[in-house]
Amino acid sequence: MTATCFVGTNALVYARDASEPKKQAAAAAWMRRLWETQTGRLSVQVLNEFYVIVTQKLKPGLDRQSAKEEILTLMAWEPVPIDAEVMRRAWLVQDTYSFSWWDALIISAALRSGCRFLLSEDMQAGQDLFGLKIVNPFRTPPDSFLS
Secondary structure, three states, rough: OOOOEEEHHHHHOOOOOOOOOOHHHHHHHHHHHHHHHEEEEEEEHHHHHHHHHHHOOOOOOOOHHHHHHHHHHHHHHEEOOHHHHHHHHHHHHHHHHOOOHHHHHHHHHHOOOOOOOEEEEOOOOOOEEEOEEOOOOOOOHHHHHHO
């Protein structure tokens, strides 16, 4: 597959969440496949949310050093920064689709990175947002999109 896939925060977190074994396995499968195909993308916002959740909210979570190391590895995906262009498009997304501000920023960053798919449990699976398709990683295996 050459189409890129933007990883939302929940998919990234569940890959580390041992308290949810089914979701952990599904998220881990997506992450493995995205690494293998080099088609994963994310944003600085997602990395920030990931850091806070896995170091402060997840039980058992990661220690800060392990979380930092994982984020440094994920930097290979060249995370999209939240800049003026991303914010302007996020306003359009929010006004058009009534998403929360934080979700609109993620959608905008996914669009900015040229992704065809966005992994998210929180948004409506199958929804098309300006050419970006929402995929629930816990209902859809990566092979159905990334083969």
